[in-house]
Amino acid sequence: MVIQLPKVISGYFAADKDSSGGAVAECFTETAVVKDEGNTYTGREAIRRWKTEATTKYTYTVEPFSIVTEGDRIRVTSHVVGDFPGSPVDLRYFFVLEGDKIAGLEITL
Numbered sequence: 001m002v003i004q005l006p007k008v009i010s011g012y013f014a015a016d017k018d019s020s021g022g023a024v025a026e027c028f029t030e031t032a033v034v035k036d037e038g039n040t041y042t043g044r045e046a047i048r049r050w051k052t053e054a055t056t057k058y059t060y061t062v063e064p065f066s067i068v069t070e071g072d073r074i075r076v077t078s079h080v081v082g083d084f085p086g087s088p089v090d091l092r093y094f095f096v097l098e099g100d101k102i103a104g105l106e107i108t109l
Contacts, residue, residue, distance in 0.1 A: 003064060003065065003066065003067050004067070005064060005067060005076065006074065006097065007100070008027055008097060008100055008101060008102055009074065009076060009095055009097075009102070011027050012024060012027045012095075012102060012105075013062060013064060013078075015027060016051070016055075016062060017061070017062070019055040020051075021047075021048045021049065021050075021051040021052030021053075021055065022048055022052075024047065024048070024051040025044045025045070025047045025048035025051065026044070027101065027102050028044055028047050028101055028102045028103070028105075029044075029098050029101045029102065029103045030043065030044055031043060031103075032044065032047060032101070032102055032103050032104060032105070033103075033104050033105075034046075034047050034050060034104075034105045034106075034107075035105070035106040035107070036050065036054075036105075036106075036107040037107075057084075058082050058083055058084040059082050059083050060080055060081060060082025060083070060084060060087070061080070061081050061082065062078045062079070062080050062091075063078055063079045063080075064076045064077070064078040064093075065077060065078065065079060070094075072096060073094045073095065073096055073104075074094070074095045074096075074097065075092055075093070075094050075095075076092070076093045076095065077090055077091070077092050077093075078090065078091055078092075078093060089109065090109075091107055091108065091109065092107070092108050092109070093105060093106075093107050094106040094107075094108070
């Protein structure tokens with residue numbers, strides 16, 4: 001199923017697909033916060049390291065299939081398949097946008 005994602009969110013998933021921590025980090029504001037697997041990453045450099053480590057540790061594909069706006073957050077639900085424990089799984093990505101950048105991202109089950 002193809003869904004319409006805001007440009008910056010589409011850019012995030014494209015950069016993630018290319019396994020580029022630097023390109024993923026560029027989707028975020030300088031002071032953005034990411035929460036994933038019980039950890040918090042603040043700022044572009046921490047986000048770049050987080051994504052680089054994740055793509056080095058695991059091979060995976062992400063297919064967004066649902067988008068809903070919830071107040072100031074955009075929830076994108078994606079089917080994720082890879083060589084990580086618990087695969088496959090549907091994850092919820094909660095984005096907070098600031099202009100044409102991501103100011104916050106929380107990834108949950």
